[in-house]
Amino acid sequence: MGGPLDGVTVVELAGLGPAPFGAMVLADLGADVVTVDRADRAVGAGLESAKGMVYGRGRRSIAVDLKSLEGVEVVRRLADAADVFVEGFRPGVVERLGLGPKDLQDRNPRLVYARMTGWGREGPLAHKAGHDLNYVGLAGPLAHIGRVGQPPTPPLILLGDFGGGGLLLALGVCAALVERATSGKGQVVDAAIVDGVALLSSALGSAYTTGYFTDERGTNLFDSGTPYYDCYETADGEWLSVAALEPVFYADLLVGLGLADGDAWPGGEVPDRDDASNFPQLRDRFTEVIGSRTLAEWLEVFADLDACVAPVHTYSQSAADPHLVARGTWLDVDDIVQPAPAPRFDRTPTAIGRPPAPAGHHTDEVLREAGYATDEIARLRADGAVA
Numbered sequence: 001m002g003g004p005l006d007g008v009t010v011v012e013l014a015g016l017g018p019a020p021f022g023a024m025v026l027a028d029l030g031a032d033v034v035t036v037d038r039a040d041r042a043v044g045a046g047l048e049s050a051k052g053m054v055y056g057r058g059r060r061s062i063a064v065d066l067k068s069l070e071g072v073e074v075v076r077r078l079a080d081a082a083d084v085f086v087e088g089f090r091p092g093v094v095e096r097l098g099l100g101p102k103d104l105q106d107r108n109p110r111l112v113y114a115r116m117t118g119w120g121r122e123g124p125l126a127h128k129a130g131h132d133l134n135y136v137g138l139a140g141p142l143a144h145i146g147r148v149g150q151p152p153t154p155p156l157i158l159l160g161d162f163g164g165g166g167l168l169l170a171l172g173v174c175a176a177l178v179e180r181a182t183s184g185k186g187q188v189v190d191a192a193i194v195d196g197v198a199l200l201s202s203a204l205g206s207a208y209t210t211g212y213f214t215d216e217r218g219t220n221l222f223d224s225g226t227p228y229y230d231c232y233e234t235a236d237g238e239w240l241s242v243a244a245l246e247p248v249f250y251a252d253l254l255v256g257l258g259l260a261d262g263d264a265w266p267g268g269e270v271p272d273r274d275d276a277s278n279f280p281q282l283r284d285r286f287t288e289v290i291g292s293r294t295l296a297e298w299l300e301v302f303a304d305l306d307a308c309v310a311p312v313h314t315y316s317q318s319a320a321d322p323h324l325v326a327r328g329t330w331l332d333v334d335d336i337v338q339p340a341p342a343p344r345f346d347r348t349p350t351a352i353g354r355p356p357a358p359a360g361h362h363t364d365e366v367l368r369e370a371g372y373a374t375d376e377i378a379r380l381r382a383d384g385a386v387a
Contacts, residue, residue: 020166114173173189249308
């Protein structure tokens with residue numbers, strides 16, 4: 001067994017960011033993914049050049065000139081035998097190439113055609129360029145990320161491109177495959193990053209409705225507005241995350257910090273955490289106390305307390321964390337540390353398949369599987385249709 005998507009075949013038009021990440025997720029889940037790279041990228045491409053491209057893992061690569069009619073026909077033939085086709089270009093691009101949904105689904109009605117865009121396929125911005133920060137800004141969350149009095153903080157490219165984009169694309173593909181098992185028909189999956197980010201923001205909608213959330217950045221429960229849900233620097237320059245939301249966890253936090261007794265406070269009484277006027281005093285005291293010991297010392301203090309504290313790791317530090325090591329959350333594959341496939345399955349376990357491949361590394365192999373004879377492959381290469 002090769003994961004829950006074992007036996008599913010995917011053809012992916014190479015791109016950047018969210019669509020390739022979605023294809024990586026499908027490959028991690030067991031799908032056989034073939035990436036169609038540009039022919040000119042195959043020139044001088046070697047295994048070492050692709051080694052560090054973590055989200056390029058699990059796929060084979062064929063290099064094709066999509067400006068060539070023969071090259072386009074190669075992709076059509078691959079799609080004829082595929083379950084899923086993935087593309088992440090601006091609206092209209094693949095249609096001009098002759099590789100749009102109608103072009104491919106007329107030949108293969110069972111094909112699930114997955115499209116990844118930033119702004120979506122309709123609306124005044126549909127044909128405009130954009131990046132993660134733009135999508136997260138337009139959809140709402142960016143305005144709420146950051147501290148009071150400070151500009152919005154760019155949240156890397158995880159919330160938009162990868163969470164609201166690639167992950168949602170993979171979910172849509174899986175849902176369409178489930179539906180196809182009943183109907184026997186493929187369909188188009190339209191995954192837009194702005195839609196995905198808006199979906200991820202549903203909790204904000206609930207908070208707004210109940211009056212639990214305001215537009216003022218850095219003043220709410222989860223945006224550093226409260227002293228018991230924030231990050232504090234330790235004596236060695238590391239950081240400790242504190243998320244003691246519930247009273248029972250907050251009580252353990254005060255015990256661990258040595259602040260549970262009124263004698264530890266200037267007024268002789270523990271400040272009421274539900275009174276926002278006490279927040280500055282609580283924050284200052286937490287900052288002072290947590291800054292008096294190293295991160296390792298605090299982790300030892302809280303080892304037997306349920307205070308909802310944890311270290312703030314960098315990417316490299318996370319790979320060495322004892323908990324994540326015990327779970328196998330991070331894997332070392334050919335000296336490249338990378339996250340293990342997720343989620344996990346007890347009957348159809350997943351695993352990292354092929355290492356990232358340079359453009360065109362599997363061209364002959366994939367063409368042979370598609371039914372091309374040796375002389376046909378040689379002719380395609382001689383004509384520049386493949387590389």
